[in-house]
Amino acid sequence: MSVVIVGSVALDTVVTPAGRREEALGGSAAYACCAASLFTQARLVGIVGEDFPQEHRAFLESRGMDLSSLAVAPGRTFRWGGTYFDDDRERRTDFTDLGVFAEFSPVLGAVQRQAETVFLANIHPRLQLQVVEQMESPRLTLADTMNLWLDTAREEVMTVLDRVDVALMNDSEVRRYSGVRSIIAAGRRLRERHGLLSAVVKKGEHGAVVVSADDLFFAPAYPLDSVTDPTGAGDAFGGALSGYLDSQPAVSPATFRLAVLYGTVVASFVVQAFSLDGLRTLTRSDVDARLRELLAMIRVPEFG
Amino acid sequence: MSVVIVGSVALDTVVTPAGRREEALGGSAAYACCAASLFTQARLVGIVGEDFPQEHRAFLESRGMDLSSLAVAPGRTFRWGGTYFDDDRERRTDFTDLGVFAEFSPVLGAVQRQAETVFLANIHPRLQLQVVEQMESPRLTLADTMNLWLDTAREEVMTVLDRVDVALMNDSEVRRYSGVRSIIAAGRRLRERHGLLSAVVKKGEHGAVVVSADDLFFAPAYPLDSVTDPTGAGDAFGGALSGYLDSQPAVSPATFRLAVLYGTVVASFVVQAFSLDGLRTLTRSDVDARLRELLAMIRVPEFG
Numbered sequence: 384m385s386v387v388i389v390g391s392v393a394l395d396t397v398v399t400p401a402g403r404r405e406e407a408l409g410g411s412a413a414y415a416c417c418a419a420s421l422f423t424q425a426r427l428v429g430i431v432g433e434d435f436p437q438e439h440r441a442f443l444e445s446r447g448m449d450l451s452s453l454a455v456a457p458g459r460t461f462r463w464g465g466t467y468f469d470d471d472r473e474r475r476t477d478f479t480d481l482g483v484f485a486e487f488s489p490v491l492g493a494v495q496r497q498a499e500t501v502f503l504a505n506i507h508p509r510l511q512l513q514v515v516e517q518m519e520s521p522r523l524t525l526a527d528t529m530n531l532w533l534d535t536a537r538e539e540v541m542t543v544l545d546r547v548d549v550a551l552m553n554d555s556e557v558r559r560y561s562g563v564r565s566i567i568a569a570g571r572r573l574r575e576r577h578g579l580l581s582a583v584v585k586k587g588e589h590g591a592v593v594v595s596a597d598d599l600f601f602a603p604a605y606p607l608d609s610v611t612d613p614t615g616a617g618d619a620f621g622g623a624l625s626g627y628l629d630s631q632p633a634v635s636p637a638t639f640r641l642a643v644l645y646g647t648v649v650a651s652f653v654v655q656a657f658s659l660d661g662l663r664t665l666t667r668s669d670v671d672a673r674l675r676e677l678l679a680m681i682r683v684p685e686f687g
Numbered sequence: 688m689s690v691v692i693v694g695s696v697a698l699d700t701v702v703t704p705a706g707r708r709e710e711a712l713g714g715s716a717a718y719a720c721c722a723a724s725l726f727t728q729a730r731l732v733g734i735v736g737e738d739f740p741q742e743h744r745a746f747l748e749s750r751g752m753d754l755s756s757l758a759v760a761p762g763r764t765f766r767w768g769g770t771y772f773d774d775d776r777e778r779r780t781d782f783t784d785l786g787v788f789a790e791f792s793p794v795l796g797a798v799q800r801q802a803e804t805v806f807l808a809n810i811h812p813r814l815q816l817q818v819v820e821q822m823e824s825p826r827l828t829l830a831d832t833m834n835l836w837l838d839t840a841r842e843e844v845m846t847v848l849d850r851v852d853v854a855l856m857n858d859s860e861v862r863r864y865s866g867v868r869s870i871i872a873a874g875r876r877l878r879e880r881h882g883l884l885s886a887v888v889k890k891g892e893h894g895a896v897v898v899s900a901d902d903l904f905f906a907p908a909y910p911l912d913s914v915t916d917p918t919g920a921g922d923a924f925g926g927a928l929s930g931y932l933d934s935q936p937a938v939s940p941a942t943f944r945l946a947v948l949y950g951t952v953v954a955s956f957v958v959q960a961f962s963l964d965g966l967r968t969l970t971r972s973d974v975d976a977r978l979r980e981l982l983a984m985i986r987v988p989e990f991g
Binding site for chain 2 (some may be wrong): 564565566567568589590592599600601603606607608609637638640641644671674675678679680681682683684686687
């Protein structure tokens with residue numbers, strides 16, 4: 384089994400109340416693929432420029448992922464700069480420099496096209512569609528989306544949503560998308576409108592809600608005393624969720640619940656450090672230990 | 688077994704995005720006692736003026752509670768007015784008219800003094816202390832507090848906290864009290880500083896967190912599509928929690944977890960209607976049915 388993940392690979396300049404990093408490894412596919420690699424064979428589909436540092440490539444390879452569909456093109460790697468503020472889940476984008484992404488058109492190899500699972504991480508929905516269309520017969524297709532594309536490419540977002548099994552959105556996005564304030568009602572509307580298996584609403588430090596046809600699940604986030612860098616939390620959540628599902632023989636409601644909890648646990652490691660440092664030496668057994676801790680905090684007694 | 692609950696009995700004028708009610712039955716003890724009465728014998732300690740409507744008294748009696756320590760004094764019943772806004776957990780207090788509360792000094796009868804459980808609902812900490820001091824040997828003492836008293840009577844709040852087993856605070860209060868942003872760290876500080884059995888942090892629509900010496904529990908709120916009137920949610924949460932614990936042979940971590948979930952479930956009925964209307968005809972089996980629904984949404988699979 385393997386999961387194909389398309390998204391950005393970037394050099395991030397990030398400022399948070401905990402400090403500042405320049406040109407650190409980032410991008411939705413980098414976060415998601417590192418997270419998924421904890422559970423299964425992950426295959427990254429993306430592009431970097433000729434300036435992409437060898438140390439970043441070496442790090443990604445060291446995490447066991449397949450980089451054969453990571454294109455290298457003449458020009459600059461995608462760069463993003465952002466600032467986070469205290470007590471504020473919103474971030475300010477300081478700059479976006481598309482670089483080689485401006486002309487990217489993903490081409491998948493045979494091994495990628497045959498993958499069982501696809502995660503369309505955050506990236507322009509046109510690129511998400513190009514990847515979906517190349518897949519032969521995936522068992523499960525998941526897509527992440529965000530405000531930006533709802534504003535600038537709404538029709539393409541709708542087409543992506545019609546093509547996938549599972550959609551991930553954060554709470555403000557799903558409210559805006561659906562026009563209703565209740566997260567559950569909003570998730571239901573999203574699920575029904577696009578015939579999804581599940582809509583997953585990410586609530587940051589408050590966890591996530593899964594709305595499926597036959598299941599409704601509330602997952603808390605793993606609680607942290609402090610957050611160093613929120614970048615990539617949602618990408619890692621989606622990557623871990625996709626990777627864990629890929630590793631399982633079937634996608635049942637129970638499997639999906641555990642996948643979402645794995646997502647929040649891996650995301651909690653990500654935000655404890657800048658860039659991908661929280662995943663640098665992380666092992667599956669570290670993840671399982673924290674998952675056990677989380678399960679102990681939420682397990683409910685038997686009841687009548 | 689029975690629970691003594693001291694707090695306010697009020698006539699509330701409330702404006703919410705869903706409408707407006709004038710001189711409706713309210714007050715922390717009214718909400719908490721109605722909630723506790725679903726589980727055990729509740730005994731209300733409070734005061735009203737001679738203008739307190741007979742229909743409100745009849746309603747409280749109809750819910751099975753003991754009103755023999757509800758004093759009636761010459762003068763006006765406590766009145767409170769507040770406005771709630773969309774997408775905002777904070778409320779604006781429009782007016783407070785203490786009335787007979789200005790001179791209240793609670794005196795408990797023999798049956799109240801011998802109760803096994805005491806819940807000090809939100810009211811001036813001096814009154815909370817007067818009640819604690821009259822109790823003979825309660826098995827469990829719980830106290831609710833709020834910002835107002837942390838500002839105006841901090842020393843008395845500290846004394847109350849030193850005297851009780853369980854403290855309830857909302858998230859903004861416990862952060863302010865402790866000076867730390869992490870709810871868990873704040874709850875731990877509160878618990879340790881006052882030698883509490885448990886600190887319960889209420890997070891409104893995001894549920895509650897229990898920090899005990901030997902347990903940490905995350906409870907979600909029962910999800911609602913919309914809220915009609917948030918007044919009394921925290922009071923009902925505390926009343927249901929106290930009432931359920933009173934009804935149990937012992938207070939174990941598992942019992943406490945279930946008590947907190949009962950608290951969120953009863954609070955969810957309260958906020959679906961104005962004033963106490965959500966509890967008017969509510970039965971224990973309605974509550975159990977919703978609890979089962981909530982348990983189904985949060986139950987986690989077995990894991991290695």
